[in-house]
Amino acid sequence: NWADIASFGVGDTIEFKITVTNSGDVDFSSVEVSDDLPDFLTYNYDATDAPIVEMDHHIEWNLGGMDSGDDEVITFSATAINTGENDNFAEAWGHYSQNRNKFFPRLQKFLDERNIISQVIRLLKWTFDRFDLSKSNDIGFLSITDAVYDSDTAHVIVAACPNPDVKIVKKVWNGASWVDSASFNVGEDINFKITVTNTGNVDLDSYVYVDDDLPSFLTYNGDASPSHTASSTHHIEWHNLATLAQGNSVVITFSAHADTTGDADNIASVEAQYARTLPIYDSDIAHVMVTDGCEDEPPETVKEYGCPFYTDGIDDWITTSTLISLTATDYPISDPSGVANTYYRIFKWNGASWDVEIDWTIYTYPFTIPTQCYHKIEFYSVDNCSNQEEIKNQTVYVDDMPPCSWLKVTDDPDRYVCQVSTVTIEAQDSGNCAVGSYTIFCYVDGELYKTAHNKKISFQFNEYYGFREDGRYVLEYWAVDELGNEEVPHHVESFFLDTTPPDTDYSFIGPNRWIDYHWQIEPTTKIVLNATDSGAGVDYTLYRLGYSDEGGDWETYTGPFIPDNENIFYASVDLVNNHEGLSHLYVEIVESIVSNPPRVPEKPSGDTYGYIQTSYSYKTSTTDPNGEKIKYYFNWGDGTGEWTGFMISGTQVMRTHKWSEAGTYDVKVKAQDESGGESTWSEPHTIYIINENNQPPVKPDKPSGPSTGSPGIEYTYLVQTTDPEGDLIYYTVDWGDGASSGWLGPCKGGDTIPVKHVWNSQGTYQIKVKAKDYYGEESEWSTPLSISMPKESHFNKLFLLKLLERFPLLAKLANNIFKI
Template sequence: DSDSAHVKVTCAGDNQPPVTTKEYGQPFYTNGTADWITSNTLIWLNATDYPLNNPSGVKATYYRILKWNGADWAVEMNWTEYTCPFTIPSECYHKIEFYSVDNACNQEEIKWQTVYVDNTPPCSSIKVTEDPDRYVSRVSTVTITSVDGGKCPVGSYTIYCYINNEFYAKVHNKKIIFQFNELYGFTEDGRYTVEYWAVDDLGNEETHHSETFTLDTTPPETDYSFDGPNRWVNNHWQIEPSTRIVLTATDSGSGVEWTKYREGYQNEGGEWKIYTEPFIPTKENIFFCSRDKVGNQENLVHLYVEIVDSIENKPPFTPEKPSGQNYGNTGDSYIYSTSTTDPEGSKVRYYFSWGDGTGEWTDYVYSGNIVTMSHVWIHAGSYQVKVKAQDEEGAESEWSEPLNVYIINKNNQPPSKPDKPSGPTSGRINVEYTYTVVTTDPEGDKIYYLIDWGDGTDSGWLGPYNSGETIEVKHKWTTKGSYQIKVKARDVFGAQSEWSDPLPITMPKSLSTTYTIGSLSKLKLLKTLLIHP
């Protein structure tokens, strides 16, 4: 028994043993019933000898540490003389035993106290409802929860939450719950980075987590056009019986989920249908609307068409693709221009659709004249600027080819410098070789890659790819020589990284002749056969 050497012995004179007390340093936590510390917490033993008026003095203090193994106490550190504060290195349930002896050989009874050691931080997680591709609406609910980790957790913790690097909330032993609306302080569409973590009451802090979401409260915009004869007469459309109605929905945020339409008023028995392709109307009143992937639904649009036997007026030709800057910053004004002609030479006006739910008509101008309009985008995103033309009789052209415009916040960060391309460093000309490239974007935006092969050619912009996704690219060189392969990246908003470090390669690969024992034997045999056929 490890206690056999620790029995009470009393010498002549002083017959009162010392009294030893224990003291914990920080970090320390108690719930009133049990105590918790970490392996960094210092433990002091303080001994006082009695009688106080004539003590012989404390000779030594001893302690040992036991650990509960589920069935019994096992000795983790045997009896040791106390000389300085000590710690308990392992986690979970422990017992500290201790006593002191004075110079008169008086030994106090062994004291003990149990304590839990917890070095494991809590583990937090986030759950968001209705967040396709990390887009959220005003009813999307964020729930941040935490569970204290380890075998013997202290079980009491605080969750912290920062949004866009600013303090948002902290709770103690509760969940953090909020929605992306004005009630919780979210008043503008845009990107929000949620950083969260938990710290238990012993100071064990977990690694910080970060998720980025884009608040989208703008519904899609659905426009109509006609596939077949049509014209604008007396404030309404005329179409022929074979003319089809084309519905086109655009959304600058989460994307269009569906477009629905109905022919006729509700009391006319019309049923809502999912739009999948152009259709020939059977009634003159058409209603339609679209909804995006986070539930933003546009107001119902009413289109009245008069179906007539024949229409002679021809619409203007499709306008040219709008020209102008295809990237920029929120809040800045940008100018775009286009033109077209009308088959009958009539004056035309143009409708610019900016891709953000807004659009506007120009005044009527002569057929063939160039028109310009300016626009300011207030939210970052990818937009399609397109134009259609209308003659004085109301006949509309097809939509022009769209111009993709990337608008970024002025503080948008480019992708990180890509890793050096990985792949073969030598080879033969006219043989295709595979290389891998990768980088990340600070905001998690999708990424395009441009590979410079060092031979005067490049890959063109490839993508987009997810941030951190490794991609494979192939190339073959047609001329011998040494080359430097390098890569750069840009995000979907146009911000470009610097070039990667180059990967040097040579073409062709140097060849060396290596003969194995087997091949040498075959050569020798062949030589013998040639000499002695």
């Protein structure tokens, strides 16, 4: 049955039901419900109505509108994970619109009685209309949003189930400690100890019986404490040990006489009962060997470390996974009694003294040290004649932490490098317990390039160091210490080797023509220098007017200029200091040129993304004002270009080209007519050339940020991913309402990027993000994040409160009319 209070056991599944009823006479525009579970219950995420918020101990629902008299039933379950007693608390809010039809007549009467000017009414009506407080143009009607609230509890009790249990431990005294096995001589008295413990969660109140069976070569001495209930030469019983409270123990000691030689187990057993339930049992043994006589030499124990292990000849280092073995040999070799047990314990240094981390333990198989830093191991062995070895000790450092490596590079604008750019990879293995010795590994494009032991790796991007071709190089590097602690994840960086200088071309603004193998320009014609670079980008362009012996100085090009000398020299330098060879332009300056050059060609059309060593085609066209034939020069952005033959004005021309290296290139075209008149350069078309094995970015993480909100408010979300080759990344976000962010970036892989958006309407939206690398390879869409935009009902009240605070007269009016 559904009840207000119920009891359960740990591990039970508990079902809950919440019934929400609109018991009033108005309809609700929305109903919100929340439920808070006690900390000993965990929600099973199985509610019949989908929540808007789900956590282990808290749930929220938005049930939408609810008409008067309607109800809604929600069921869900939780698991009892621990004992406890508390209330399960549920709350509900119903939002509705309250109509005050007589507001303005009452307001008018109030104002008339007090001779207050009617402008106040107009101010209030403007306020209601401006913020949609009135649903009618009639000033006699006002709609105000309000809410009602209710809560209820269900009381839950979770108790532990009865679980009776008992444990018996049998030990024999070897002269130094209580052990599981020991050797003696004929005629000795042997001491035994039995410990019976109630390991259940209830008292053992019916009975607790203990029996002990001695081997035939031992005789009970009749000296048990507590006293036995019944006994014989080789058998002892205790019947009077109940009640044994939970967690309590009873200890029985007695002795037996070694009559003859023998080798056997001494067996002890217990039977107990709780509240007439089924009996419970346990048993244990102590091994006894009796001989005619014993040797007096102790064993000798040797410690060995497994792998990983490192020593510098003074100190030793291991990890928490290193197995430690203890091997004991008993003496004399000719007639040993044999090793009975080997014992060890572990200390940890706290900075001032040794703390016991693992107390004395019988060695049965190789063990490990569970924590890091400075430790001491103590160990010894005992033979079957109770000869005990002196305690030995060994200190050792335990280190699970890998080294830390980092990279520095000179002259790398936007990850572009030149032949003198120097990469330095260093590492450090530090800390109180670190090995301090490490090896750095560096891979280039997936192949091992260099290693360095306890020193840095340094190289430059030139042929001497094996870098012979321009293009992208992916560096992967990490450090490993002598114990094999490896730095993960590995560092991955991409660099672009650029040894190609810029390419500078010229054009004219103003009359010009090509005649008799040189250019003619007018005194007002300006020269334009246009430098392009397929790699890092152009840093600056220099030019000089006249030969060096003519006194001209080198100047930095900042824009078109009018030459005062017919000899112009120019060259450009890129961002990684690649210098272009010096170019010479000769122009003849004449008073007038009749010929008009061709018009600027159209921007070349063709592919935007491509692969190296693959041909791509580009088209353009233009016209000549004088109707002369035209030829075109295609500049491919990689330092190469080509002229076409002359063709009729307006004819479309197409040329193909393949690029040998990955990079970003600008394709542009200029035209020249039969009279030598030359146009300016067309608008460039950018193409991104990549290697065929280029990989897209990793699928972005699910966007993180608010999952609920209100229309009209800006919210911030975080997006993040990485690129396998370390390329720069762009992001685009689909906001789920038909809008997108467009491509944002570029950004460094792994960086968390904030993005913002405003939703203008109610609803539930799916936010997802996609990434692409610098070369246009796109990832798949991320897992979407759902955001709910329920109707916001608090703005109008907030505005009214601020309005009344600013205008005390209105506050007085509201107090009389609304009774607030």
